[in-house]
Amino acid sequence: MSVENGHYERTPKEGLTRDELLRRGFAGIIFVSGSGTLLAACGGEEKESEGGDGAGTAAKKGGLVQVSFSDASAKENLDPALTTLSNDSFYTGQIYEGLTVADTDWNIHPILAESWEPNEDASEWTFKLRQGVKWHDGTPFTSKDAAYSIGRLLTEDFGSPLFSRLEPSIDAAGIEAPDEATLVLKLKRPDSLIPLALSARHGMIVKDGTTDFAKTAVGTGPFKLKSFQPGRSWEVEKNPEYWESGLPYLDGIRGVVIGEQSTKVQSVVSGQSHLADPIDYSAASTVEGASGAELLEFKGATYLLVAMDQTKPPFDDERVVDAIKMAVDREKVLQAVYQGYGDVSGDVPVPPDDPYYPSDVSTEQDIEGAKALLAEAGHADGIDVELFTSASYGGMVDLAVAFAQVVEPAGIRVKIKQHSPDTYWDQVWLVKPMYVSYYTRRHPNEILSVTYASNAPWNEAKLKNPELDALLADGLKTTDEDEQREIYSQALALVADKHGTSIPAWTSKLWVKKNSLKGEELELSRGMIMKKASLA
Structure with a gap:
């Protein structure tokens, strides 16, 4: 059996395709509000859009989007493997990327991995990685980065929530990078849901050898870190060398922490913010009555x-x-x-x-x-x-x-x-x-x-x-x-x-946004993906 670009092909001896097996498993679901890209549920192809107003209007490039968060902590850092809140999940989701992602029907799709293939009993997985991807510092992404990123999750003292999920399955000694474009995972036990587990935000790939995430972050994502004040604010800027041609549209995104729920809502309805993380349900009527803002219901x-x-x-x-x-x-x-x-x-x-x-x-x-x-x-x-x-x-x-x-x-x-x-x-x-x-x-x-x-x-x-x-x-x-x-x-x-x-x-989940923001992608594990977002 094989996986090419996220598609599972049935072989004559299989009762189920891998697509059928995995369609009920996910760590991150994508749903597009307004306009943008929604990963196709069955065909595996992307529904293309310019990220504009949903009526065929091309996305406007440039601009800075501000996002308000109440779910934040002063102890946050820039390591995706340790994220727990809306704030750190969001900004790491713009900086880093995983090997895989899942769509609204829980099918697994490629990001930094282009294809993957298990052996007969799913006790070994081989991933073919995307070539031509660069880290934000200009160096190439290789299988050594993926091997390092997964290996560090298997140490209990490291503290990633994926430890309890991955350690019983993945043998640290069985993580191999035979060439720059190939990652092999030799498992301790059969695990049919490995591509799903690795699609969680905690499994996003970091550069080989990185241990200090206090003030710096080097990813492969559509945005690069510009500034970071834990529990207070952060800013990311456009990655001009992003591997997905033409993206992102925005020049940057700024995050601000507003601890009081009603103030956070007003920062979008009548203030400078374009988007806010999940709000109190009692505030929904306030947004529904606003002329320049709307609810995003997931x-x-x-x-x-x-x-x-x-x-x-x-x-x-x-x-x-x-x-x-x-x-x-x-x-x-x-x-x-x-x-x-x-x-x-x-x-x-x-x-x-x-x-x-x-x-x-x-x-x-x-x-x-x-x-x-x-x-x-x-x-x-x-x-x-x-x-x-x-x-x-x-x-x-x-x-x-x-x-x-x-x-x-x-x-x-x-x-x-x-x-x-x-x-x-x-x-x-x-x-x-x-x-x-x-x-x-x-x-x-x-x-x-x-x-x-x-x-x-x-x-x-x-x-x-x-x-x-x-x-x-x-x-x-x-x-x-x-x-x-x-x-x-x-x-x-x-x-x-x-x-x-x-x-x-x-x-x-009830997010709130200004009507001028288009193309944002709601995603369960990371909160929101902004590479196709734009300002009207």
């Missing part, structure tokens, strides 16, 4: 959750965790927090319309059942808990407020503690016993490997579950789509039942 793209650390009291008693999850009125949360932009969920980290979503999870509130569990756990008079939140990401504060209200009838008394966006992801996330967090949509194997597996770096519940780990390994071994669906549905039902994460609903 449906089913994200979920907010309440995380409970099951190594710390009172959440080390699973009865308390179950009672809290049971007490949630999910429909009320959907309407109060998300203004109806989404669907209720039974604590499952994939959307309800996903083919892997388990059919036997409940979304019903059960106040009496929650009271009974609390009494059994020694809390007959109810329980007091602290829930941390922040205005860092749209909807996080509103979710905390609504969550506290809907669980109160079960005797769960929630004290809300709002933390500064500047330090929330350093001092609260993965630190406090109970807090609000969020994630973007991923294939079930990818989200479970990164946030629920025993060695997952973002395992917010801190629960180690050998049964889940075994299911994830089994899912990678098979190339049968029905078997994969059964395995991952079991895994998703398991985390919904056992893990301390309450996911009341799946919802849209």
